[in-house]
Amino acid sequence: MILEEDLDSGSKSNSTNSLFSLNNRDSYSSIVDDYLADADEEPTALTLNYSNRGRRFSAVSAAALQQQQDLQTNDKLVIVLVGLPASGKSTVSNHLIQHLGQDPRTAHMRCKTFNAGQVRRKLSCRGRPMMLANNSSEDLFNPKNSQKKEKYARLTLEHMFAELDQDSCDAAIFDATNSTEARRAFIFHQLRVYNADANRSYHITPVVLQVSCTERAFVRYNIHNKTFNQDYFDKPYEFAVRDFAKRLAHYHSQYIPFTTAEFNSHVVESKLVSEDNGLFWFSVINAGYSCAPNSAALHFPPKATQYLSSVIDSIQEFVSSYSGVHAHQYIQDVQDFAKGKTPSNRTLTATTPNNSTAVPYAAILHGIVNEDYFTRLHKPSFA
Numbered sequence: 001m002i003l004e005e006d007l008d009s010g011s012k013s014n015s016t017n018s019l020f021s022l023n024n025r026d027s028y029s030s031i032v033d034d035y036l037a038d039a040d041e042e043p044t045a046l047t048l049n050y051s052n053r054g055r056r057f058s059a060v061s062a063a064a065l066q067q068q069q070d071l072q073t074n075d076k077l078v079i080v081l082v083g084l085p086a087s088g089k090s091t092v093s094n095h096l097i098q099h100l101g102q103d104p105r106t107a108h109m110r111c112k113t114f115n116a117g118q119v120r121r122k123l124s125c126r127g128r129p130m131m132l133a134n135n136s137s138e139d140l141f142n143p144k145n146s147q148k149k150e151k152y153a154r155l156t157l158e159h160m161f162a163e164l165d166q167d168s169c170d171a172a173i174f175d176a177t178n179s180t181e182a183r184r185a186f187i188f189h190q191l192r193v194y195n196a197d198a199n200r201s202y203h204i205t206p207v208v209l210q211v212s213c214t215e216r217a218f219v220r221y222n223i224h225n226k227t228f229n230q231d232y233f234d235k236p237y238e239f240a241v242r243d244f245a246k247r248l249a250h251y252h253s254q255y256i257p258f259t260t261a262e263f264n265s266h267v268v269e270s271k272l273v274s275e276d277n278g279l280f281w282f283s284v285i286n287a288g289y290s291c292a293p294n295s296a297a298l299h300f301p302p303k304a305t306q307y308l309s310s311v312i313d314s315i316q317e318f319v320s321s322y323s324g325v326h327a328h329q330y331i332q333d334v335q336d337f338a339k340g341k342t343p344s345n346r347t348l349t350a351t352t353p354n355n356s357t358a359v360p361y362a363a364i365l366h367g368i369v370n371e372d373y374f375t376r377l378h379k380p381s382f383a
């Protein structure tokens, strides 16, 4: 069993050195094995249809055969999610995995999600209730206490690189907010270090998938659903909403969205310090309902394979068809929720801490995540 303190010795690094002890897997494995040991209620690495997705060599079509041959190249992908909590990152990336699984060009890919929140829950809560923040040093989400949160993210990243290096997956999704430029610089640096290492068997191409949600009805609905995750299993609904709203405000105060300027600077840096790794960027805004100029960019590496081009094409199709495929049901759910309907496995109401009378969820939520909350969210001092 490892203790939280063990993490302190496990991730001494900054954006200029190499974080990952891939050459020293023993120390890494003990930590990861420990948190994977009791992962049943909330898997730390999500694999959809994994058992059906090994590299199948019974080709059913010329396209599939071509893909299998191309797989003999050493391409792997890391999809770096970027976005505020409750913007829909996990949901959209699960949809992406489904899409890749259904596209004949990419159906053979083994995709895995590496979620920093799940690692945090395993290591910091260890089955105990999460401490509510209340400005204490326990508040991981207050930027002044961000060190611990960074360690969970780095540990998750380390796990992800090890799994890629061991050929356990072809595309890894790094599911964290990755909401600061410093964090993203760190991830891209680690990718360059990996790719530049002659002992590595694979070449990893980075893809940024930025997911944002500005529509207030969507944000409220998403926050409502977040209050049913493991962080709040023992908390009254109102407490959970207040805590999550505070978390979101902390993130807002430091969030720097990914932009064309940042994209270009990583491309330039990659060319300067190592072989050009390529870089791709896609965005899903308000479940695909909104578009923004300069919210995507493609930079193919000079030696891009047909396989890489097919995967990028498939992701591009996924993003452009997102609202058509997924948004209808989502909007329906948001509207039902606003009218007081919730899925049948949940009650319509919550009991507030100071009052045993049942109150509709939407009423509690609207009382906290109100118009004033949204207005203050955009003021840096609010948290």
Ligand SMILES: Nc1ncnc2c1ncn2[C@@H]1O[C@H](COP(=O)(O)OP(=O)(O)O)[C@@H](O)[C@H]1O
Pocket: 083, 084, 085, 086, 087, 088, 089, 090, 091, 092, 221, 222, 223, 225, 226, 287, 326, 330
């Ligand atoms: N595109 C979407 N389609 C359907 N539901 C969504 C979508 N985006 C968000 N949600 C809802 O909001 C909740 C929070 O989204 P989630 O994907 O966990 O956000 P994040 O990973 O950014 O924290 C989900 O559980 C889901 O109920």
Ligand SMILES: O=P(O)(O)OC[C@H]1O[C@@](CO)(OP(=O)(O)O)[C@@H](O)[C@@H]1O
Pocket: 085, 086, 115, 116, 117, 118, 120, 149, 150, 153, 175, 176, 177, 178, 179
């Ligand atoms: O380290 P960053 O990039 O903030 O991302 C990880 C954090 O994102 C969150 C945001 O709420 O993920 P999750 O929604 O999966 O629970 C936190 O739980 C988690 O600790």
